[in-house]
Amino acid sequence: MKAKLKLVRDQFPILKQRVNGRKLVYLDNAATTQTPRAVLDAVREYKEFFNANPRRGAHYLGGQATILLERARRKVQHFLNAPSPEEIIFTRNATEALNLIAYSFGLSKIEAKDEIVLCISEHHSNLVPWQRIARLKGAALRYLYLNDDYTLNWEEVKNKITARTALVGIAHMSNVLGTIYPIKELVGFAHKQGAAVVVDGVQSVPHQPVDVQDLNADFFVFSGHKVFGPMGIGVLYGKRRFLEAMPPFLMGGEMVEYVQEQEAAFSELPYKFEAGTPNLEGAVGLEAALNFVEEVGWDFVQKQERQLLAYALETLQKIPYLSVYGPKCLKQQGPVLSFTIKDCHPHDVATIADAEGIALRSGHHCAQPLMNYLGVPATSRASFSFYNTKEEIRRLAASLSKVRKWLGYGS
Amino acid sequence: MDLSELYTELVLEHSRNCANKRLLECATCSKRGYNPSCGDDITIELLIEKDQIIDAAFTGFGCAISQASTSIMIDLIKGRSSAEAQKLADIFLGMIKREIKEEEELEPLGDAIVFQNISNLPARVKCAVLAWRTLKAAVPEANSH
Numbered sequence: 001m002k003a004k005l006k007l008v009r010d011q012f013p014i015l016k017q018r019v020n021g022r023k024l025v026y027l028d029n030a031a032t033t034q035t036p037r038a039v040l041d042a043v044r045e046y047k048e049f050f051n052a053n054p055r056r057g058a059h060y061l062g063g064q065a066t067i068l069l070e071r072a073r074r075k076v077q078h079f080l081n082a083p084s085p086e087e088i089i090f091t092r093n094a095t096e097a098l099n100l101i102a103y104s105f106g107l108s109k110i111e112a113k114d115e116i117v118l119c120i121s122e123h124h125s126n127l128v129p130w131q132r133i134a135r136l137k138g139a140a141l142r143y144l145y146l147n148d149d150y151t152l153n154w155e156e157v158k159n160k161i162t163a164r165t166a167l168v169g170i171a172h173m174s175n176v177l178g179t180i181y182p183i184k185e186l187v188g189f190a191h192k193q194g195a196a197v198v199v200d201g202v203q204s205v206p207h208q209p210v211d212v213q214d215l216n217a218d219f220f221v222f223s224g225h226k227v228f229g230p231m232g233i234g235v236l237y238g239k240r241r242f243l244e245a246m247p248p249f250l251m252g253g254e255m256v257e258y259v260q261e262q263e264a265a266f267s268e269l270p271y272k273f274e275a276g277t278p279n280l281e282g283a284v285g286l287e288a289a290l291n292f293v294e295e296v297g298w299d300f301v302q303k304q305e306r307q308l309l310a311y312a313l314e315t316l317q318k319i320p321y322l323s324v325y326g327p328k329c330l331k332q333q334g335p336v337l338s339f340t341i342k343d344c345h346p347h348d349v350a351t352i353a354d355a356e357g358i359a360l361r362s363g364h365h366c367a368q369p370l371m372n373y374l375g376v377p378a379t380s381r382a383s384f385s386f387y388n389t390k391e392e393i394r395r396l397a398a399s400l401s402k403v404r405k406w407l408g409y410g411s
Numbered sequence: 412m413d414l415s416e417l418y419t420e421l422v423l424e425h426s427r428n429c430a431n432k433r434l435l436e437c438a439t440c441s442k443r444g445y446n447p448s449c450g451d452d453i454t455i456e457l458l459i460e461k462d463q464i465i466d467a468a469f470t471g472f473g474c475a476i477s478q479a480s481t482s483i484m485i486d487l488i489k490g491r492s493s494a495e496a497q498k499l500a501d502i503f504l505g506m507i508k509r510e511i512k513e514e515e516e517l518e519p520l521g522d523a524i525v526f527q528n529i530s531n532l533p534a535r536v537k538c539a540v541l542a543w544r545t546l547k548a549a550v551p552e553a554n555s556h
Binding site (some may be wrong): 083098286343344346347348350351354355363364371380406407408409 | 417423
């Protein structure tokens with residue numbers, strides 16, 4: 001385990017650097033993950049040897065670029081166990097994928113008096129687009145509030161997901177609480193009520209294997225840069241019968257069959273939803289990232305991350321005046337840990353940690369309705385990846401123990 | 412980065428027990444300032460009579476930097492004319508942008524000079540300037556009533 005951890009860490013050049021005189025401790029993995037050599041090399045190789053605009057032009061490089069794009073698509077398909085590559089749409093990020101669903105599916109299928117049900121812990125990216133659709137269509141927006149331990153409350157589910165519900169939006173794993181929601185069971189319930197389900201998989205995809213057919217979600221999205229890939233590449237999986245019935249989202253080149261002065265016929269899936277030149281280096285990098293994760297292996301990833309979370313929960317909760325927001329139960333929580341320290345604003349906490357080279361996130365984490373629900377203006381968050389170490393958590397704990405003193409509170 | 416240069420006695424004193432943090436009855440002007448990215452949320456209240464700031468106070472919450480900067484600002488603007496308050500805000504913002512560096516020019520800022528080096532911490536600049544931006548927006552509104 002220890003030897004493998006060293007091998008894995010060595011793949012990430014950025015982790016070797018020093019920040020503010022100390023060895024970097026990167027604990028902001030829920031915001032973005034670092035990039036392994038395999039991804040850096042794949043992007044570089046693409047740019048050096050194969051760069052061309054895919055699916056256009058009949059020259060050698062154009063053909064190679066097309067092959068790479070479709071190879072990346074099939075990698076994502078297999079990674080998610082999607083039935084076919086046509087159900088994998090490349091987007092800019094998860095936010096764009098969710099907007100695609102909102103503006104295409106939402107605008108055409110959601111009617112006045114329908115209801116949209118979201119979990120209160122949604123990231124703004126799976127919340128603000130639905131506010132817009134609800135406003136445009138005269139639909140109602142309802143929220144699932146949580147149990148006291150920040151897990152899904154089935155009474156809420158039964159009360160709020162009804163025959164009036166057209167759509168349910170929920171993250172597989174909360175970016176603030178770390179809660180892993182029982183998506184398969186929730187999808188089963190929502191489908192019985194006739195609702196479609198959109199799952200934001202941004203936080204779960206880096207930490208656990210995902211099988212979209214097993215979850216049976218109608219839509220599932222994630223971002224490349226949160227799973228060791230480049231920024232600017234995201235993925236939308238949608239069930240074929242949904243995608244085929246949906247109108248295009250962005251219009252332009254390569255999403256059309258033929259175009260006349262007054263009208264156009266649109267391409268087949270997946271190209272109907274991929275207007276304009278795609279981010280091919282992003283797709284190539286993402287493919288390399290997913291291969292990398294599989295080479296590291298889910299056994300190692302999950303064992304290491306569970307150990308880190310368990311150790312962090314144990315260590316941090318010993319610190320006086322520190323409160324954790326999350327299930328605190330390894331079965332229902334991914335490696336994300338939000339906390340506050342009494343009397344200390346999370347931004348001061350992050351600055352004090354940063355002075356020792358420790359990267360934490362502080363703020364509302366793009367989940368302001370959740371912050372209001374929790375009754376805090378902001379939290380600090382440490383989020384782990386399998387390349388983090390127990391030693392790094394010890395350094396975090398040592399730094400957090402000093403926060404109140406720095407801010408003049410004695411202990 | 413040396414934390415002791417940031418969290419000085421002066422800053423901690425102002426951020427913790429703050430006589431300036433209270434509701435101002437009979438305020439003639441009230442302005443909310445909000446940092447959406449971190450959640451600093453303050454409301455500055457001014458009592459202005461005959462163009463003079465008779466009293467000032469604030470409510471809200473935020474990090475030590477934002478709270479201390481607000482409190483120090485309030486000490487500084489009490490008794491000033493609204494034009495003087497505007498001028499002080501301009502000097503403060505100029506100092507943060509490093510457009511104003513001369514000691515002489517910064518002198519009117521008094522204790523607020525403590526934030527001069529906050530520009531070394533780009534993530535915290537918005538915390539330090541929140542109160543001053545809010546003041547700049549509040550004063551013209553107060554005068555238009």
